[in-house]
Amino acid sequence: MSALENAKNGSSQDVLNKIQEANLSEYGLCAQPLFDRLMAAKEESAEEQKELGIVAALNNADTDHALLAVLKEQPEQVMEGISIAAYALGTEKKSLQIPEEETDLFESLKETAEKYGVELVSGIVNVRAAKGSAVLHIVTVKNLADLFDGAYEDGVYVSVNGADLQKVAKDKKIAELIDTDDVKALYFGYEYHTPEAAETTVGEAGITNGVVRVLTSKDCIVQGAQKELLASRKTSCGKCVFCREGLIQLEHMQKEITEGRGKVEFIDLTKEIGEAMCYSTPCSMGQVSAKAALSATELFTKEYEEHIKKKNCPAGACTSFVNIYIDPSLCNGCGECMDVCPKDCIEGKAKYIHMIDDFDCTKCGKCMEVCDEDAIVQTTGKLPKLPNRLTKVGKFKKR
Structure with missing residues (x-):
């Protein structure tokens, strides 16, 4: 029956x-x-x-x-x-x-x-x-x-880092579900949390959408918040002013920060707009979607300031702060990098040191993957002296 x-x-x-x-x-x-x-x-x-x-x-x-x-x-x-x-x-x-x-x-x-x-x-x-x-x-x-049906068992549904959904007992700790090595932050309950939250039980954590995401030193908090807000913008019906305009402003500010155009006042503005959304919208989209940015700016302020003041992404994930160049002392002019570049932004010919046009480069890294000489370098620091015109391999001298 x-x-x-x-x-x-x-x-x-x-x-x-x-x-x-x-x-x-x-x-x-x-x-x-x-x-x-x-x-x-x-x-x-x-x-x-x-x-x-x-x-x-x-x-x-x-x-x-x-x-x-x-x-x-x-x-x-x-x-x-x-x-x-x-x-x-x-x-x-x-x-x-x-x-x-x-x-x-x-x-x-x-x-x-x-x-x-x-x-x-x-x-x-x-x-x-x-x-x-x-x-x-x-x-x-x-x-x-x-x-x-006589089959009900209490528990919380959890998917860790996109893995299959599983129903777990409420008294199980998040730390028992994840790899605790190199945890910079945790994302669950529509909010970011510090690594200490791993000791919280799934029943206490409020994992209301089943998602637990682990962020490591290679993940950017600001970039993560921006992606969450963009997903909410795409889903929102747009009928409520606070939700519609709030999401636009919050997502725009996070994006500006990841692209090197952030301002210090963005942190306070995020708090002001986000808190207004939480109390001025009729459904969970407006009430909850701002929490990603609110929790990120509150708990990881230093990472935001690093992006804004020092123009640096600690995780190396924001490509606006990353430069890719070809080391003239290692390049053998093989042309492999030119063949895989999706933007055709590498100039060169056989036996000549190749050069990357930084304006068009998307930092996708495909050129780095095919270079057998490890001549293509990614850095967040100052670029060394590089050729400004095609130069034969072995002929470039730094002055």
Whole structure:
């Protein structure tokens, strides 16, 4: 017998009672007892005079989509969980939100969704339009199905550095899940953390989107924050001024810093704009997306100052602070680097010392990979004296 059939063996009140007795909670950013969340939706539906419904989705701020693995692996259980929640509230209005870019997943779910009478919707949740409905996390409805199937186990879903999603016990420490060598920072709960956070348990850490990312000495904090903000910009619906404009400003400032055009006041501006977003937007996209930049500037101020004041990326990851040149004493004029350069920015000919046009160079490093003489050097320091015109191999003299 399926979980949905088990639920329908009792009344809707029986289902609500079991949810309350099991102390099942909403997953993700809006953690609260599921019973309370369902009752709040019922009250809101009456107050707003809107049809009661169930909306299952990821949190709007979730741009990593790691928790979609739950839906991809067990779509039937997710659909049953949505249907059980709807049965508990006495409604037939059921929908499942799929991130806009997940087109293949959307297509693959059509048949299963039709079987359970669930409408598939592409994009993030419109919180205004969803008033009167219980908006539940995809993991929540999966847990609900497990509860009525007798298979529910408490735990936290975690994906470390993009690896497969796994469900782990809440008392397990993050340090037990990661390689603790050369940890500069940790990213989870939409925020950056210092290495000491590895001693936090997954239950305490608030890993609400399933993502744990380890940053080493080779990873740039500023660059990481900029990428998180850019992903949020691409996902945001853009209807709220604070979210739309805030994300534009925050992402722009982080990008300027990584490209060597940062200003000291950007650090305070990031705090001012980010904090305003947290309290002035109606959904998790605006409320949470700024936390990457807020936590980065607060905990890793020195790295920001290194970029802004010293024009240096400690991780060597920001290519604007990196120079690549060809050592004239080692180049044998073989031409291998010219063949692989995607921008054709290496000048040279056989038996002549090659030269890199720094203006067009993207610092991709492909030329370094093919040079058998190790003549192509990457540095963040001052460039040595180099030829300014084609010179035969062995003929260049530093003056």
